[in-house]
Amino acid sequence: MNGRKLAIMRLMDSRKKFTARELAERFGVSVRTIQRDLDALQEMGFPLYTEVGVNGGYRVLPNRILPPLQLTQNEALGLFLMIEYLQQVPDFPYGSMREHLAEQYFSTLPQDVQDLIVRMREHVTFVQHPGEHAEMLTTEILHAAVDKREIEFTYHSRKGRKEIQAYPIGIYYENGFWYMPARHKEHVLLYRVDRMQQLRVLDSIDESIPSLQSWFKSEDDREGVEVVLQFTEFGTRLAHSDVLFQSIQGHEWRGLVPLEEFPFTARKLLAYGPEVKVVSPEPLQQAVREMLEKSWSQYS
Template sequence: MNERQLTMMRMLDPGRSFTARELAERFDVSVRTIQRDLDKLQELGYPLYSEPGRYGGYRVLPNRIMPPLQLNENEALGLYLIMNTFQQIPDLPFGQIRSFLAENYFTELPASTREKIRRVEKKVVFKASSVNRESKWTTVILEAALEQRELKLTYESAKGISKRSVFPIGLYFDQSWYMPAFYREKVLLFRVDRIISAEWGENQKDDLPTLIDWLAFPENREEVKVVLSFTDEGERRAKADPFYQDVKDRRWEGGVPLEELDFTATGLLSYGPHVKVEEPKSLETKLKMLYQKALDQYD
């Protein structure tokens, strides 16, 4: 594939018609040369549709093949490691193609680069410290957010299982996947791993905030002040925990949404004797109950 053909792949958009003469004038070559280029792209699988007639031409179909990246060896190695890193994130949207993409990318690399990657893979390991349950709804949610479409959920919350119709504004990952979504005149935050089922509805809403805007100014949720004291070992662990990494002088203070107290108590179990709940009393009680349930198993 020559440079002109690569440039053509980058500039041609799905749905837009063009003629061989327009491309010939753009690249200052003959119409016959352009037609050979287009034939070559079609042979490689690029989805071009030919429209006959006086006003006909060519059109690029949806799901076109993207042009190949032109990278040096270090860039190619870095991209492969990035793809392997993403494989550690559970339920990544469109994640079903992750291993396929990495494998196909790998096989197209020169033999010397593939050998270097094999050596690097024995020296570098990525481990995601995720605490979430498995979910399969991230792709459906992201597509609904892109199309600003209604999403009909069966959702499990602390109050039980319910049916809800929401309008997702996006997804973000912080140990688990979260979906801010418009529901009953305000934006609420939903845990994706608590979604039992999800399907598109018929309605659309085009005045939603962007995810970036919402993250900068999130909707207020009722919060309670949480104060934790850690041992030296607990502080060391907390500094590696995204929830408590700003611990200072063995003490952590912050606001926790009221509906997330159960989740918070469960997470604190992993610290064992290295953390103590100073407040609120309700969180202390929840943690004690969890410890008691654990002890009851050995009676």
């Protein structure tokens, strides 16, 4: 593809509509030359269509094919590895295109780079532990969050199945699962996306719904209880990679935790086994003991 065709693709992406004469004047060529360029782009798959009439011109379809990237070899290898990684993430937004993208991208690379990728794949892998998601919902949730629209869905919690209406704030991926914070009535609650089914986007819009990034930065207005944890040397190393406890200082973690989050916090602490001890408060100690007793009772 020559430089003029690439420039036409970028220019068409930057504006809704152009006439062939406008493009010819911009590039200093004849109208006929521009029309040949546009015909060639359409044959390559660039989604142009023509509007006839006085106010007509060439327009790009909304779901257009974007111009190719100009990458160095190392950048091309890095991009391919990123695509490989994303293929392991369950229910990734727009995930249906991942395999197609990997195949299409791979086929456009020079043969020597393809050969290098084939050899490289024997020496790298990405280990994920995806659950069995009943439905692929992240794309719909993401669109609803951007549009600030209410959604309705069936949720399978530990207490049974519920029908819920809420405004999604966004989605984030952590430890093999997608999570959706959403405003339900007057509170923001956290839902696991793989436990959601039969999602429907409603017409209601609430412009006051924050973005996910602003929600992450906002302070929790719930009253918290000070929690003090003592980690071992190994537990400290684990805590540094844990979003909840990564603010650990030395071998001690201190923070305010709302009472309603104690069951969740206790379950997280159980994963550390003997590498952590709850110094205070007593209700969290009790929550950990009760979970340990339930686990032990299965073997007694």
